[in-house]
Amino acid sequence: MLEVKDLRVSVEDKEILKGLNLTINPGEVHAIMGPNGAGKSTLSAVIAGRDGYEVTSGSITFEGEDLLEMDIEERARAGLLLGFQYPVEIPGVKNVYLLKAALNAKREHLGLPELEAPEFMKLVREKLQFMKMDSSFLHRSVNEGFSGGEKKRNEILQMLILEPKLALLDEIDSGLDIDALKIVSEGVNSLRDAGRSIVMVTHYQRLLDYIVPDHIHVLSDGKIIKSGDKSLAFELEKRGYDWVIEEAAQ
Amino acid sequence: MSLAEFTDQWLSAIAPQISEGSGWLTDLRQGAVEQFATLGLPHARLENWKYTDVKALAKRQFSLPNGQADAVTLIKESSLGLDGIRLVFVDGIFSEQASTLNSLPQGVQVLPLAKNANAAKPLLGQVAAANFSGFTALNLAGWQDGVLIDLAANARLEQPVYLQFVATEQENPVLVQPRILIKAGTYAEATVVEHYAGADDAASLTNAVTEVELADGANITHYKLQQESSKQYHIASMHVQQQRDSRFTSHNVCLGGKLARQDIQVELNGEGAEVNLNGLYLGNARQHLDNHTLVNHNAPHTNSHEDYKGILNDRSRGVFNGRAVVHKNAQKIEAHQSNANLLLSDKAEIDTKPELEIYADDVKCSHGSTTGQLDENALFALRSRGLGEEMARGLLTLAFANEVIDRIEIPAVHDRIEDAVAGRLPEKFNLKGLV
Numbered sequence: 054m055l056e057v058k059d060l061r062v063s064v065e066d067k068e069i070l071k072g073l074n075l076t077i078n079p080g081e082v083h084a085i086m087g088p089n090g091a092g093k094s095t096l097s098a099v100i101a102g103r104d105g106y107e108v109t110s111g112s113i114t115f116e117g118e119d120l121l122e123m124d125i126e127e128r129a130r131a132g133l134l135l136g137f138q139y140p141v142e143i144p145g146v147k148n149v150y151l152l153k154a155a156l157n158a159k160r161e162h163l164g165l166p167e168l169e170a171p172e173f174m175k176l177v178r179e180k181l182q183f184m185k186m187d188s189s190f191l192h193r194s195v196n197e198g199f200s201g202g203e204k205k206r207n208e209i210l211q212m213l214i215l216e217p218k219l220a221l222l223d224e225i226d227s228g229l230d231i232d233a234l235k236i237v238s239e240g241v242n243s244l245r246d247a248g249r250s251i252v253m254v255t256h257y258q259r260l261l262d263y264i265v266p267d268h269i270h271v272l273s274d275g276k277i278i279k280s281g282d283k284s285l286a287f288e289l290e291k292r293g294y295d296w297v298i299e300e301a302a303q
Numbered sequence: 304m305s306l307a308e309f310t311d312q313w314l315s316a317i318a319p320q321i322s323e324g325s326g327w328l329t330d331l332r333q334g335a336v337e338q339f340a341t342l343g344l345p346h347a348r349l350e351n352w353k354y355t356d357v358k359a360l361a362k363r364q365f366s367l368p369n370g371q372a373d374a375v376t377l378i379k380e381s382s383l384g385l386d387g388i389r390l391v392f393v394d395g396i397f398s399e400q401a402s403t404l405n406s407l408p409q410g411v412q413v414l415p416l417a418k419n420a421n422a423a424k425p426l427l428g429q430v431a432a433a434n435f436s437g438f439t440a441l442n443l444a445g446w447q448d449g450v451l452i453d454l455a456a457n458a459r460l461e462q463p464v465y466l467q468f469v470a471t472e473q474e475n476p477v478l479v480q481p482r483i484l485i486k487a488g489t490y491a492e493a494t495v496v497e498h499y500a501g502a503d504d505a506a507s508l509t510n511a512v513t514e515v516e517l518a519d520g521a522n523i524t525h526y527k528l529q530q531e532s533s534k535q536y537h538i539a540s541m542h543v544q545q546q547r548d549s550r551f552t553s554h555n556v557c558l559g560g561k562l563a564r565q566d567i568q569v570e571l572n573g574e575g576a577e578v579n580l581n582g583l584y585l586g587n588a589r590q591h592l593d594n595h596t597l598v599n600h601n602a603p604h605t606n607s608h609e610d611y612k613g614i615l616n617d618r619s620r621g622v623f624n625g626r627a628v629v630h631k632n633a634q635k636i637e638a639h640q641s642n643a644n645l646l647l648s649d650k651a652e653i654d655t656k657p658e659l660e661i662y663a664d665d666v667k668c669s670h671g672s673t674t675g676q677l678d679e680n681a682l683f684a685l686r687s688r689g690l691g692e693e694m695a696r697g698l699l700t701l702a703f704a705n706e707v708i709d710r711i712e713i714p715a716v717h718d719r720i721e722d723a724v725a726g727r728l729p730e731k732f733n734l735k736g737l738v
Contacts, residue, residue, distance in 0.1 A: 102687070125687055126689050126695075128687075137684070143685070144705075146685070146701075151685065157737075211688060
């Protein structure tokens, strides 16, 4: 699904990712953890196609295609969706417009006709209900005046409607109270599917109690220095990151 | 014939009709003709008309509208669907047949002006000075029809008064001069919608004047939606006088016209008076859209808030001048102005000038103008969901307009304006079917 090979990325001439390798297969759920400044956000940003990140070497392929050659919107249409750490407030753009335009863009890419209004509304209402969101939300501006929890629920709602092949969730748990975390996690878990992959970038082990990953990677100083199964998360919780970093240095 | 010649001739033509029992009106018109003769059409040497050249008008041939054109389809298609209290004007002339004027609450009079000129005597020309500009003088000299909305003390109109002006296509361009008079007694409340639309090839000159008088505690909301054809000249001025604790809100949406000029002048004469001016202009092709506002804070504890936004595409040009004057002894006032513009093309242009003139010392004032770019973060967020770059730009451009449109409180008007704006944005934005 996603293949990152020897990825080196600089921001303003400072190298942040220093030869990162990562393979995500269909159906897998991965968690990328690591201390602050390890390069977690940079990795998400480069995969999503944000400006200001210079790839100096290496490659990222998505389903065999060169991801770095694709425009931001092409990545989304091909099935790669980023859940933002800080979802952007877009005053004046109603949620319903965004959802409709995004779904239409994806369907057009797949050669499908646009959904008729009643079908579209039915789909949206169903997903809203699942995320325990009121339908009045559709006519509110995207994320404007939303609480932290509402913003994150909105990110997952978009995923439920757009059904990406690969969902990349950047610190989806930050700023969530326990109730919101449960709703968000249920949303993400409902996306789990043999054909779909999920990558969570997170600072906290707490999220992994709710969305149990198949693989955990520790990112430190621009490289993945250790990978393991879910038991690695418990060890990190207990012992912190220092021992992994020391072990890798040896 | 020139406008001056035209006005002279027109006045002599109708003089016999209006002089019968209405000597005051003839005198008023005659005085205005003299004002117009002195002022002439505004020219570029006047500070207020620096950017807007109306020379072309002086060379145009004009004839008088007769209001007899068949406009049934136009009226139907351009209607905002506000059917309760609706006055329709075809080329500026009241059409009784197309209008609905039933069930006015007690204390409310809504009268077509031509037939009820005498009722307008106490108000006509009282708020709008004839010498405000050559156009104001011309309107007072030669207004053909319009409306008098008279609200007694405490009268309250739940339904908006919908004034629908429809311009038809004429062989010779016509001069349409409506006069709208609104008089709100103490604590009276009403909403008035002034709407200008017409045939695609209508090429007349609309020269409208609106006068509004608010007594203590009165509350008037005024909507102006101008979507005349791209061949029309649209000149309009609105003059407002506010007494103590009154509140006036203006929503001014300017989409049409080859050349459009709107003046709004507000006099805050009593303590606690408040005015809100919201505006949106959207220019395409070679449209020239000019908005001039002036708020005089003549009394202490008065507030004004102004927010105008402009979107200019192609080779269109926008002009914004917002002036607030805080007069001596008008302490404890608040005056805030902002004007933001989006230029969608390299050849589009905006001349913007917010002005504050303050002669008191205890005031809270702010003003600013920006000519901006779209928010790059928002653009990225939309594209990251699969929206093409142009559509993302389109949605954000519409969102910019929506900051003004969303203040419109009548749902039918709100939706029509949003549709009209979306429909006038560049096609590459591909917003059709989405909004």
